Amino acid sequence: xxxxxxxxxxxxxxxxxxxxxxxxxxxxxxxxxxxxxxxxxxxxxxxxxxxxxxxxxxxxxxxxxxxxxxxxxxxxxxxxxxxxxxxxxxxxxxxxxxxxxxxxxxxxxxxxxxxxxxxxxxxxxxxxxxxxxxxxxxxxxxxxxxxxxxxxxxxxxxxxxxxxxxxxxxxxxxxxxxxxxxxxxxxxxxxxxxxxxxxxxxxxxxxxxxxxx
Amino acid sequence: xxxxxxxxxxxxxxxxxxxxxxxxxxxxxxxxxxxxxxxxxxxxxxxxxxxxxxxxxxxxxxxxxxxxxxxxxxxxxxxxxxxxxxxxxxxxxxxxxxxxxxxxxxxxxxxxxxxxxxxxxxxxxxxxxxxxxxxxxxxxxxxxxxxxxxxxxxxxxxxxxxxxxxxxxxxxxxxxxxxxxxxxxxxxxxxxxxxxxxxxxxxxxxxxxxxxxxxxxxxxxxxxxxxxxxxxxxxxxxxxxxxxxxxxxxxxxxxxxxxxxxxxxxxxxxxxxxxxxxxxxxxxxxxxxxxxxxxxxxxxxxxxxxxxxxxxxxxxxxxxxxxxxxxxxxxxxxxxxxxxxxxxxxxxxxxxxxxxxxxxxxxxxxxxxxxxxxxxxxxxxxxxxxxxxxxxxxxxxxxxxxxxxxxxxxxxxxxxxxxxxxxxxxxxxxxxxxxxxxxxxxxxxxxxxxxxxxxxxxxxxxxxxxxxxxxxxxxxxxxxxxxxxxxxxxxxxxxxxxxxxxxxxxxxxxxxxxxxxxxxxxxxxxxxxxxxxxxxxxxxxxxxxxxxxxxxxxxxxxxxxxxxxxxxxxxxxxxxxxxxxxxxxxxxxxxxxxxxxxxxxxxxxxxxxxxxxxxxxxxxxxxxxxxxxxxxxxxxxxxxxxxxxxxxxxxxxxxxxxxxxxxxxxxxxx
Ligand SMILES: Nc1nc2c(ncn2[C@@H]2O[C@H](COP(=O)(O)OP(=O)(O)OP(=O)(O)O)[C@@H](O)[C@H]2O)c(=O)[nH]1
Ligand SMILES: [Mg+2]
Numbered sequence: 009x010x011x012x013x014x015x016x017x018x019x020x021x022x023x024x025x026x027x028x029x030x031x032x033x034x035x036x037x038x039x040x041x042x043x044x045x046x047x048x049x050x051x052x053x054x055x056x057x058x059x060x061x062x063x064x065x066x067x068x069x070x071x072x073x074x075x076x077x078x079x080x081x082x083x084x085x086x087x088x089x090x091x092x093x094x095x096x097x098x099x100x101x102x103x104x105x106x107x108x109x110x111x112x113x114x115x116x117x118x119x120x121x122x123x124x125x126x127x128x129x130x131x132x133x134x135x136x137x138x139x140x141x142x143x144x145x146x147x148x149x150x151x152x153x154x155x156x157x158x159x160x161x162x163x164x165x166x167x168x169x170x171x172x173x174x175x176x177x178x179x180x181x182x183x184x185x186x187x188x189x190x191x192x193x194x195x196x197x198x199x200x201x202x203x204x205x206x207x208x209x210x211x212x213x214x215x216x217x218x219x220x221x
Numbered sequence: 222x223x224x225x226x227x228x229x230x231x232x233x234x235x236x237x238x239x240x241x242x243x244x245x246x247x248x249x250x251x252x253x254x255x256x257x258x259x260x261x262x263x264x265x266x267x268x269x270x271x272x273x274x275x276x277x278x279x280x281x282x283x284x285x286x287x288x289x290x291x292x293x294x295x296x297x298x299x300x301x302x303x304x305x306x307x308x309x310x311x312x313x314x315x316x317x318x319x320x321x322x323x324x325x326x327x328x329x330x331x332x333x334x335x336x337x338x339x340x341x342x343x344x345x346x347x348x349x350x351x352x353x354x355x356x357x358x359x360x361x362x363x364x365x366x367x368x369x370x371x372x373x374x375x376x377x378x379x380x381x382x383x384x385x386x387x388x389x390x391x392x393x394x395x396x397x398x399x400x401x402x403x404x405x406x407x408x409x410x411x412x413x414x415x416x417x418x419x420x421x422x423x424x425x426x427x428x429x430x431x432x433x434x435x436x437x438x439x440x441x442x443x444x445x446x447x448x449x450x451x452x453x454x455x456x457x458x459x460x461x462x463x464x465x466x467x468x469x470x471x472x473x474x475x476x477x478x479x480x481x482x483x484x485x486x487x488x489x490x491x492x493x494x495x496x497x498x499x500x501x502x503x504x505x506x507x508x509x510x511x512x513x514x515x516x517x518x519x520x521x522x523x524x525x526x527x528x529x530x531x532x533x534x535x536x537x538x539x540x541x542x543x544x545x546x547x548x549x550x551x552x553x554x555x556x557x558x559x560x561x562x563x564x565x566x567x568x569x570x571x572x573x574x575x576x577x578x579x580x581x582x583x584x585x586x587x588x589x590x591x592x593x594x595x596x597x598x599x600x601x602x603x604x605x606x607x608x609x610x611x612x613x614x615x616x617x618x619x620x621x622x623x624x625x626x627x628x629x630x631x632x633x634x635x636x637x638x639x640x641x642x643x644x645x646x647x648x649x650x651x652x653x654x655x656x657x658x659x660x661x662x663x664x665x666x667x668x669x670x671x672x673x674x675x676x677x678x679x680x681x682x683x684x685x686x687x688x689x690x691x692x693x694x695x696x697x698x699x700x701x702x703x704x705x706x707x708x709x710x711x712x713x714x715x716x717x718x719x720x721x722x723x724x725x726x727x728x729x730x731x732x733x734x735x736x737x738x739x740x741x742x743x744x745x746x747x748x749x750x751x752x753x754x755x756x757x758x759x760x761x762x763x764x765x766x767x768x769x770x771x772x773x774x775x776x777x778x779x780x781x782x783x784x785x786x787x788x789x790x791x792x793x794x795x796x797x798x799x800x801x802x803x804x805x806x807x808x809x810x811x812x813x814x815x816x817x818x819x820x821x822x823x824x825x826x827x828x829x830x831x832x833x834x835x836x837x838x839x840x841x842x843x844x845x846x847x848x849x850x851x852x853x854x855x856x857x858x859x860x861x862x863x864x865x866x867x868x869x870x871x872x873x874x875x876x877x878x879x880x881x882x883x884x885x886x887x888x889x890x891x
Contacts, residue, residue, distance in 0.1 A: 037580065037624060052311055056586065056591070058588070061628075061708065063699075065755045066759070067344075080755060087624045089623045090624070
């Protein structure tokens with residue numbers, strides 16, 4: 009069977025919609041942002057994952073019912089010093105995962121600051137998820153699950169405790185975001201420029217004129 | 222499951238060459254594996270699997286990566302032991318053929334064939350080497366699924382042709398990026414080519430390129446526009462050539478790039494010849510020139526780097542160096558004592574200190590842990606890395622610790638194998654690059670803007686391409702600049718590169734020319750794949766460990782020579798490189814006449830792109846000519862060095878402390 013020129017995407021979702029979303033990871037240094045992405049995109053975990061300098065970009069495609077969701081993931085450097093670069097990365101993002109480390113109270117405080125900043129500065133409809141990472145280290149826990157959950161509820165954030173190390177809830181948090189993102193024919197990637205190589209199906213493309221301005 | 226997967230092609234003896242940052246002997250380890258073309262229910266895949274892990278592959282990450290259902294799938298390979306066993310697994314490669322954007326093949330002269338696959342999102346895989354052949358057969362199989370065409374400008378690059386006309390219409394849409402032109406750039410251009418910006422010009426050429434490079438495409442939309450545009454190409458060039466307002470289209474104004482030769486590393490024999498009886502370095506410029514050409518023999522770095530990094534003055538004597546060393550040793554431990562004596566209760570009221578300490582701890586555990594020197598749980602060298610960074614915090618509390626610094630320290634520590642020496646060398650290096658770590662990131666922004674300035678002149682075509690693809694801010698070079706390519710090269714290559722940069726030859730900001738050189742090498746890949754912002758960043762990040770250092774250095778020097786010999790170099794460019802500007806002092810004009818050696822490098826003012834003969838004669842003449850050295854020498858003092866001599870505290874010396882007077886240094890030599 010030749011697939012030449014076909015628009016099929018993974019898992020035979022050829023008939024369904026294809027949506028593309030920009031997602032940014034924010035959070036204090038060493039909370040595990042890169043590790044979460046590495047787990048999600050490659051299924052790997054590196055104990056000695058090196059710190060991120062500048063930013064990294066990765067993509068992963070997931071299938072949700074009849075929709076193929078392509079995440080364009082921006083992984084940023086966490087240190088305060090590089091804060092001034094962050095807007096460049098969350099600008100135009102439809103989703104953000106704000107990560108903290110459950111063994112470090114300060115990182116939770118920092119996560120709250122990020123949430124505030126996103127609420128103020130990012131796209132108004134941005135879907136924000138809060139990830140309490142390193143859940144495998146619960147014996148060193150400093151941030152209670154209930155505390156974070158309460159905060160997430162108050163701010164209408166998705167919330168999960170995750171572990172990039174054991175893979176717990178890693179796919180889940182991305183999929184939960186995918187579910188929450190608007191996938192109406194006109195929604196989703198409005199305002200996004202078309203990416204080379206991303207096949208948007210007819211339907212989408214037609215209704216999307218706005219993205220090619 | 223297995224029954225659903227059909228193997229369309231399979232070949233063993235396919236290797237990935239890893240040059241991990243481990244022991245030099247392990248460099249370029251060849252990881253054996255097998256390459257497959259697989260027909261899976263979800264699509265056609267190219268996969269490469271390392272040999273050792275093949276038996277474990279029932280639940281390999283490849284299957285995982287294709288998330289087939291909503292839900293959490295436990296990861297079997299997640300515990301550390303299994304991870305280490307499957308370490309090679311991380312090099313496994315798998316992608317859907319539909320995601321393939323292009324690939325690069327080895328030059329025919331290369332011993333065996335290799336292929337570098339590049340995906341649409343910019344992912345660039347390490348080369349797969351076909352030691353036992355089979356690359357052609359694989360590509361033949363691949364061709365059944367995708368249309369492949371050879372790049373017209375780079376015979377090693379092959380582009381996968383998108384079949385839907387979207388690629389074309391999309392690139393046309395890119396024209397509409399100029400919001401003001403209402404998508405009517407073409408007619409605007411035809412009506413009034415002179416006020417259409419040069420940026421637009423490049424966008425038009427990009428567009429034309431897209432069109433012209435896809436002759437087989439049967440669905441060319443808006444062909445009328447294409448027609449008009451193609452008619453206009455020659456006109457465009459002629460119109461712009463002598464137009465003063467169009468200096469940027471000045472590809473023709475840059476002299477051809479001469480070939481340059483690299484030399485051999487400075488040996489200890491040569492080094493000692495450069496010392497007088499008291500230990501002063503004579504002929505400093507000659508020494509620096511040799512280091513610029515070939516680096517330093519690794520065994521000699523421990524001595525020479527101290528000079529390059531201003532720990533010792535070049536004209537210091539053996540005895541003055543002994544004194545300096547005592548003083549610095551003393552100073553170091555004085556500063557170290559300042560933080561080692563802070564107790565935890567005091568720390569509670571010293572949040573800024575605590576914050577920095579935390580940052581350092583976080584980074585020390587993840588700096589170069591694959592390198593032999595730092596590998597393994599509880600490696601004592603980690604403590605040394607930590608202590609030096611903490612002490613540096615005390616030495617320069619205003620700057621503090623910023624991520625990236627541990628990357629700068631690690632190669633130095635590996636060379637020095639001594640806490641105090643490494644500290645002072647690191648302090649010397651920080652003196653050069655501290656602007657990179659400023660709170661407001663101004664230093665970084667300035668350098669990225671300088672790359673832009675240089676490229677506008679050295680390669681307007683690529684520059685315009687990047688500008689029109691949201692990359693004119695050059696943020697994709699951020700990591701390169703911040704830690705001076707530390708993550709882009711193997712450990713030993715990074716060390717070589719650094720010592721070359723530290724000579725401050727052949728001009729100011731040579732590291733920016735290295736950026737230009739790497740980008741020049743990647744130019745066809747970026748442009749012909751029509752990479753945008755994200756793909757560019759990804760491709761650049763993925764090139765880590767796959768850049769050829771010596772070729773890059775040659776090219777960077779070549780670009781330097783082109784710029785140096787260019788007529789009418791704008792002052793903005795001259796300033797970046799420390800060339801004398803038109804309105805600078807007489808010292809400046811002396812600098813420019815540094816070329817007054819027998820062989821003149823200048824090309825006649827009116828010469829456009831010179832023919833091959835001109836370029837080859839240039840290259841011959843240049844390799845004998847080191848004339849730029851003089852001008853570089855003139856500009857040396859400007860290079861961020863002014864404050865370095867005062868930077869070291871000037872305490873009176875007390876007794877020299879023995880190396881193991883402190884916990885941090887024990888166990889250190891291994
Ligand atoms: N135990 C445990 N360790 C983790 C987990 N996630 C990450 N780590 C470790 O935490 C450290 C930092 O992880 P990174 O992913 O580099 O953190 P980051 O947020 O990307 O950090 P920056 O790039 O500096 O912003 C690494 O040593 C990881 O191995 C986790 O879920 N559990
Ligand atoms: Mg990171």
